[in-house]
Amino acid sequence: MDKLKRTPLYESHLKLKGRMVEFGGWEMPVQYSGLVEEHNAVRNGVGIFDVSHMGEVEVRGKDAKRFVQHIITNDVDRIGKNEIQYAVMCYENGGVVDDTLVYKRDEDSYLIIINAGNIDKDVEWMERAISEMEFEVEFSHISHDTGEIALQGPKAEELLQKCVDFDLSALKFFNFAEDINIFGVSCLVSRSGYTGEDGFEIYASSGEIEKVWNGLLDKGREYNIHPCGLGARDTLRFEANLPLYGHELTEEISPLEAGYGFCVRLDKEEFIGMESLKLQRDLGLKRKVVGFELVDRGIARAGYEVLDEEGEIIGHVTTGYKSPTVGKSIGLALVDAGHLSIGSGFYIQIRKKRVGAKVISRKFLTKNYAR
Structure with missing residues (x-):
């Protein structure tokens, strides 16, 4: 068995007495104080999650938009600079490679977030797509260098606002801002999450993410902040009808069958799997x-x-x-x-x-x- 990977916050989880389990090749906390307590903290107050196991790739260059359009079912022409789009990557048969978040920095610059258990597979699949079509792009796999925290719940904005000099009320849902100083660390902050609640996802270098984690836990004491594990992350996303790869979306279950047709744009020029998904639609699911x-x-x-x-x-x-x-x-x-x-x-x-x-x-x- 391969050795399990650990996030930069692994030692922090041990100090907080997180119960560690294997998840997608990673050693991650499934809970700290208890699944229901952590779940309710996010629904009613604020919770903090380590999601540094997620993968990140950057795509830049003159063919960046054309490449992204080729690999995702959604249409990045529908979003503007500093906006985020949920999208799915499909095989030719319409089965799902992975579901993703696409951060549009500019027409020729994108950050794509991929699932922890799919990182190696996704990167290989994307690199193959680049070579097959000879896209002129700079493709960078930056997962190892990137840490990520999710701050979620109705008190998330109030807490985070005390830690930044950026007006968070100006950051709309599925928008992001870069170079935000949080406890001396330069961060990308997006108004997004996987819980059905208001909140933020915070990206920083893997070497500095612990400063952000510890700072938010300390500042969050007055809000009764709870560190939250994978258990609450799953119950929260499920209640909000958000998919989990390997469950609602798989290599055998298409995004149309899963009920996420809103992110499948069959009217755009082309993407991998488009013809199979059109056939599914036309013949009826x-x-x-x-x-x-x-x-x-x-x-x-x-x-x-x-x-x-x-x-x-x-x-x-x-x-x-x-x-x-x-x-x-x-x-x-x-x-x-x-x-x-x-x-x-x-x-x-x-x-x-x-x-x-x-x-x-x-x-x-x-x-x-x-x-």
């Missing part, structure tokens, strides 16, 4: 990810089989939890197209028991993003 609620006791976990009334397998659970905010056992499942209607019933095989469930809206809660 044979399966799709739906929200569900259990009508019997139990918790549906990822991978559990979904059955129809005759006991035939019609799909599987992609994510399932007893929601800390909603207070119900809810989830997401990839099911055959005949079972997509709100109120439709099916069963989930939970160990040796079939538990009743019904399709509900995926809007499990209202997102509290700053607009």
Whole structure:
């Protein structure tokens, strides 16, 4: 087994008594004080996450925009300088390479954020795309040199504002600013996150990110800031109907099937996988990810089989939890197209028991993003 990678904040997690687990080849904290406590801290106050395991690549040069347009399903012509766009990278068959955030610095300069467990695969795939089309770009893989913190929750702006001389109220949702001084460290700050709450993602050099982490924890005491682990990160993103690669999006599940068609622009000139996704759209989806609620006791976990009334397998659970905010056992499942209607019933095989469930809206809660 390969040695697990560690972020620059690994020693900080040990000091905070974080419970460390393996995640995507990294040794990361799954929780500190407890999943539900950390989850509620973000929903009601402020939490801080180490997300330095995420990957970053920079693309610059005269073909930068053309290259980015070629590899993502979304359309960067729809955003301006210092804006962010959620996008998916697909294989030719429409399956997902990864989902990403694209930071547009300028027409010829982009920062692309990729998932921790996919870094090596993504970089290889992007480099191959460059060589196949002979794009004239400068491609830099900077993950090792970059640390990232997510500060999330309704008190995030108030806390961070005490640490910067930049007017954060001017930073709109999915916008970013660079060269922001935080505790003497030059940072890129974006108004974004993976929780459904207002908040910020802060990037700095890997050698200096600990100064930012410690400073925010210290300043955040008056807000009862909680360091938060992967457990709360997953429950928060799930309640906000945000996908997790390997669950709602995979090499076998397209963005259309996953229900994220808003980031698939089939009217733009071209991108890898466009023809397959057009065919899916035109022929009609044979399966799709739906929200569900259990009508019997139990918790549906990822991978559990979904059955129809005759006991035939019609799909599987992609994510399932007893929601800390909603207070119900809810989830997401990839099911055959005949079972997509709100109120439709099916069963989930939970160990040796079939538990009743019904399709509900995926809007499990209202997102509290700053607009």
